[in-house]
Amino acid sequence: MKVLVINSGSSSIKYQLFQMPEEQVVCAGLIERIGLETGAIHYHSDNVSIKDEQGVENHRVGLEKVVNLLLDEKNGVIKSTDEIEIVGHRVVHGGRFFKQTTEVSNEVKTAIDQLFSLAPQHNPANLEGIKVAETIFTKAKQVAVFDTAFHQTIPAKAYTYAIPTKFLNNNDIRMYGFHGTSHKYVSEKANEYLGKQNTKLITIHLGNGCSITAVENGKSIDHSLGFGPVTGLVMGTRCGDIDHTLIFYLVNNLGYDIDEVNALLQKESGMLGLTGFSDLRDIEAEAAKGNKTCMLALDINAYRVKKYIGSYIAAMNGVDAIVFTAGIGENSFLIREKVCSNLSFMGIELDTEKNNIRAKSLKEIHTENSKVKVLVIPTNEELEIAKQSFYLI
CATH class of the missing domain: 3.30.420.40 (ATPase, nucleotide binding domain)
Structure with missing residues (x-):
């Protein structure tokens, strides 16, 4: 099964295509400096390494360029976008709504939107990546993986701020934590090693x-x-x-x-x-x-x-x-x-x-x-x- 991972930042898109469950990297790349005149497109597979310096107007254009590279007759790795069955998206802030990885629905997108104020540099770009991917990979399941999810096990004594409790109860003001995907990955690797x-x-x-x-x-x-x-x-x-x-x-x-x-x-x-x-x-x-x-x-x-x-x-x-x-x-x-x-x-x-x-x-x-x-x-x-x-x- 082919799984495309999209890490959509405020001005960049990291992507990797995996063959799962073998965990084989089929190709990988980066679209950087989106919205600027001096953008760049990177694409790497077993057969080729490409860097194309050009302006990338927005995230939709960026993802379309990724798809064109994936489908390219000479250097591409798929024949159709239908070959990609899952698109996994990094979403920085899941707030109190998401304690685990979640399949994207309209309700999930609404919740990500509601959290814009908590991660204004990240969540809007993350949601834009999801919406664009839905229009391009129409047969794929869209999945959101939240940076904050790994830290949902932190106990109340650690995540609660010593301010009036109404702000926690009414406004969800608390410690959430980030980089959870990275911390989860390396802690599991460490446990395997130990x-x-x-x-x-x-x-x-x-x-x-x-x-x-x-x-x-x-x-x-x-x-x-x-x-x-x-x-x-x-x-x-x-x-x-x-x-x-x-x-x-x-x-x-x-x-x-x-x-x-x-x-x-x-x-x-x-x-x-x-x-x-x-x-x-x-x-x-x-x-x-x-x-x-x-x-x-x-x-x-x-x-x-x-x-x-x-x-x-x-x-x-x-x-x-x-x-x-x-x-x-x-x-x-x-x-x-x-x-x-x-x-x-x-x-x-x-x-x-x-x-x-x-x-x-x-x-x-x-x-x-x-x-x-x-x-x-x-x-x-x-x-x-x-x-x-x-x-x-």
Whole structure:
């Protein structure tokens, strides 16, 4: 069975076509910078790798270009759109409505629409991807996989904010959590590797967006992102944890309006705000040259992760393994080293030589004497979406 996975972002579309249940990638690609004149289309299969730089007007045009590539007489992988039986969609925010993967219906689309205000940069694009796919893949089952679903097992003591309970009861204001598809995937891989399910794990997703999750016996029990995807760790452009009185100070004392503050905290803060760079590779390169601002920013980034590790070990009364994943987590030797330094009291000891070896599959980076395993596990959100969609249908 062919399952097409669509990850429709605000200005991009990631896609992968899988043969299931074999989990074989038939082709994959990316449409980037949608709506800009300088767009690009990427397409990869066993036989060909294509990059075509051209403007892509909107998501509908983008998906139509994906279909044209899939059907191309020379480089395509299908003869008809009817060959695709399931289309799996990443949806960032499921709110309280969705605790698991769900087949798309009019009611589901309405609920996703109602959650626009909770994920304004993501849910509208996710819903647009669903609507466009319905018109193109008319015989396929459309399935929504929610980033928040994995975190629905978090207990009330962890997801409830200490504000008047009417806001939880009447307005569903609570911690929801994100990157759930990634955390679920790598925690399952870690359990497979450890050979047991009754584990205590800390999974650390470090990319442009960052989050950390306490996973006990395969279930999320605490998480760093909250009502929206801004709290917790220091991110590429998002601030992570701050004192909320800063918001009022910016408005009341420095003359910012609330929309400017929102943009400041989401798009101009994090590593970008600290250094002027949002890409960690640039920051590490500058730090290596002696740039003290970048050196400090790396220390701030790692220190925030370290604090969460400590709190989650306390919450679970121990930990079996720590898992690094996503672009930075998988590739930054330096961040992993800084995060794991001076944690020997907790039984965490990093092997520097192992840490500095690049690998595309699961690897251990702890010493032989480390009581806690430290793992690097490449995430694969598209495969996880394909699996959940396939087994649902």
